[in-house]
Amino acid sequence: MTEVSPLFSLRDVSKRYGAVEALTGVDLDVYSGDVIAICGDNGAGKSTLIKVLSGAEIASGGEIMLAGRRMHFRSPQDALAQGVATIYQDLALAPRLSITANIFMGAELTRPLLGRFLRVLDKARMAKQAEAYLKRLAVSIDDMSTPVERLSGGQRQAVAISRALRWNANVIIMDEPTAALGVRETAMVLDLIRRLRETRHTVVLISHNMADVVAVATRVAILKSGRKVFDTPIDGMSAGRLAGLIMSGGQ
Ligand SMILES: Nc1ncnc2c1ncn2[C@@H]1O[C@H](COP(=O)(O)OP(=O)(O)OP(=O)(O)O)[C@@H](O)[C@H]1O
Ligand SMILES: [Mg+2]
Incomplete structure (x- = not known):
């Protein structure tokens, strides 16, 4: 059997x-294609873990390894450049701007105009690619110029994920992606996560919703008072059993 090394540790x-x-002595191995x-509980250290992993905060101690290399993320932008994207609950979208503008924000495509010296935004190419990113997530929206404020909660998540794909992120961190959503929208976001898994992306998911976790995750790590107390494959675990594990601190 070949030994598979973790994507990040x-x-x-x-x-x-x-x-x-907020975190003490946390060891974690995440493999390519995991949805972990x-x-x-509240205050267990989940958001802190994500902040350290995403470059929003710098760890006080320990190491983060990505594809075998020790990482020192200085900012979320720095982490993104290394393929680690974080999608916070507010999604950080510009509501008035189009789907395309949101997906390409900070990474716009340009084309030459009048020879070599002048470049303008290549709106047609961006719109086409925006559509392709959404299609990879099995989402179709007719008009890429639609302002994001007119989209549903699930579609907005798809735009935020597409932006991460635009940066070639292979690790996508999501903090409570379904917390503000209704039943249908939640189902859509769970489908987006499944699509990411199918396309060999790695997802780190923070959620208080046990039904969502057992529906899409491949593994679960439980934190309690800043320590990792449990780490196991989901393997058909029920939401009730998971809730019990969290309450008992992994016992
Ligand atoms: N910026 C900060 N300054 C001081 N203490 C903080 C800060 N951020 C988090 N903490 C503390 O660190 C601990 C872990 O907080 P964290 O936000 O990571 O928990 P969490 O598991 O995400 O909780 P929740 O489920 O409520 O979002 C808590 O005791 C919290 O009060
Ligand atoms: Mg939190």
Whole structure:
């Protein structure tokens, strides 16, 4: 059997905020194609873990390895350049701007105009590619010039994920992606996560919703008071059993 090495690993990662130890000695191996759910009660350290992984905060100790290399992310933009994208609950979309403009924000395509010296935005190529990114997520929206404010919650998530794909992210971190959504929208977002898994993306998912976790995750890690207390494949685990594990701190 060939040994598969993890896509990224955390080794003995800790994070202190003054006197508060938000994370202590966390080890985590994440493999390509995993959808790993990070669960735990309020204040367990889930968001802190994501912030350290996404470059929003710098760990107080320990190491983060990505594809075998030690990483020192200085900012979310830095992490994104290395293929680690984070989608926060507010999605950070510009509601008045089009789907295309949101997907290409900060990474617009241009084309030459009047020879070599002048470049203009290549709107047609961006719109075509925007459509292709959405199609990879099995989402079709007729008009790429639609302002994002007119989309449903699920479609907005698809735009935010497409933006991560535009940056060639292979690790996509999502903090509570279904928290503000209704039943249909939640089902759509769970489908988006499944599509990411099928296309060999790796997803780190924070969720308080046990039904969502058992529906899409391949693995779950449970945090309690900043420590990882449990880490297991989902393998048909029920939502009730997962809730029980979180309440008992992984016992
Ligand atoms: N910027 C900060 N300054 C001080 N303490 C913080 C800061 N951010 C988080 N903490 C503390 O670190 C601990 C972990 O917080 P974190 O936000 O990671 O928890 P969480 O698991 O995401 O909780 P929730 O489910 O409520 O979102 C908590 O005790 C919290 O009060
Ligand atoms: Mg949180």
